[in-house]
Amino acid sequence: MAKRREVLSLVVATLAAPAFAQSPKPIRLIVPYPPGGPLDIVARALAEKVKDSLGTVIVENKPGAGGNLGADLAAKAAPDGATIVMGAVATHAINPWLYTKMPYDALRDFTPITGVAQVPNVLVMNPETADKLGVKSVADLVAYAKKNPGKLNYGSGGNGSAGHLAGEMFKAQAGVFMVHIPYAGANPAQLALLSGQVDLNFDNLAAASANIKAGKLRALALTTAKRSAAVPELPTIAESGGALAGFDIHTWFGLFGPAKLPADVTQKLNKAFVEALAAPDIKARLATLLAEPIGGSPEAFAAFVKAENAKYEKLVKASGAKVE
Known part of the structure; x- marks a missing residue:
């Protein structure tokens, strides 16, 4: 009888145990952009890498409103670590100043977990244009622009895009004037540069690298x-x-949870993802995208995001770009 009571007690204890003790709740990692892009590729690689330490991580693509839709889903999720988002320079630094109406506060409504990666942008010119103008360096470009105000133009993926704001920053710091020509996306802007419709672009290095290697862009x-x-x-x-x-x-991207995410949960997520970013296979995956890992503490990432948010406030306002 005693043995039977022990078995019954064990069965009762097992049935009474919390469900997550037997089957941990999967983590929902929101990518606020379509499948196939750099953020999506990296998110899926990291999700596979951290499964031993965090359990199942399900990547969900929730594109829309320049990334705001997916970011907002994470901002409004329960602060229990079950929902995180791969935020980016757009969702947390540019959009707050670009969009007239934002569904979230980029600083107050999130808990920064860790930076993931950064990708340089590159100043590229149409080679024929560069040769015609005698431009072989940034110094040459600035000298020509100062002597010929308004004669140079540059393309971008649209008003308020990273390429547009890089151009505005360049104009302001170099003290030159170039005409901005916005296109409906980065690909049309690059095609315009390749065909000589525009003189130069501030493009994403990963997107421009193939044409640079082929000699189609300088x-x-x-x-x-x-x-x-x-x-x-x-x-x-x-x-x-x-x-x-x-x-x-x-261009940069990193992981965020909802505001008021408990410190122990934040630290657990940070540890798992920072260790994953240091793994040779993840570094190699990032290298194929010409991206460099960031990593670091939640505090360091929070300070970085705050500084980027302030930087882009000035840039966006100076550009006059707005999205209704």
Whole structure:
């Protein structure tokens, strides 16, 4: 009888145990952009990498409103670690100043977990145009632009896009005027540059690299403060010195949870993803995208996001770009 009572007690205890003790609740990782892009690719690689430490991580693509739709879903989720989002420079630094109506506060409604990766942007010219104008460097470009105000133009993926704002930052710091020509997306902007419809673009390095290698585009400089390990021979705009010495603008993305995410949950997520980012296979995957891992503590990422948010407030307002 005693043995029977022990078995019954064990059965009762098992049935009474919380469901998540037997089957942990999957983590929902929202990617606020369509499948197949850099954020989606990296999110899926990380989800596979952290499954041993965090359990199942399900990647969900929720595109719309420039990333705002997916980010808002995470902002309004329960702060229990079951929903996180792969936010980016657009969702947390540009959009808050670009959109007249935002469904969330980019700083107050999220808990930063860790930076994931950054991808440099690159100043590229149509080679025929560069040769015709005698432009071989950033210094040459600035000199020509100062002598010929308004004669140069640059394309971008649209008003308020990363390429547009990089161009506005360049104009402001270099003290030059170039005409901005917005297109309906980064691909049409690149096609316009390749065909000579525009003189230069501030493009994503990963998107421009194939045409640079093929000689169809001429890369003058990276827009980041430091050179990239992917193209160590390519200088930065900042290296041209003078007013451009502090030039630094790039594409980045990282992980966020809802506001008021408990500290222990934040630390557990941070540890798992930072360790994943340090793994050789994840580094290799990022390298194929010409991206560099960020990692770091939640506090460091929070400070970085706050600084980026403030930087883009000035840039967006100076550009006059708005999305209703």
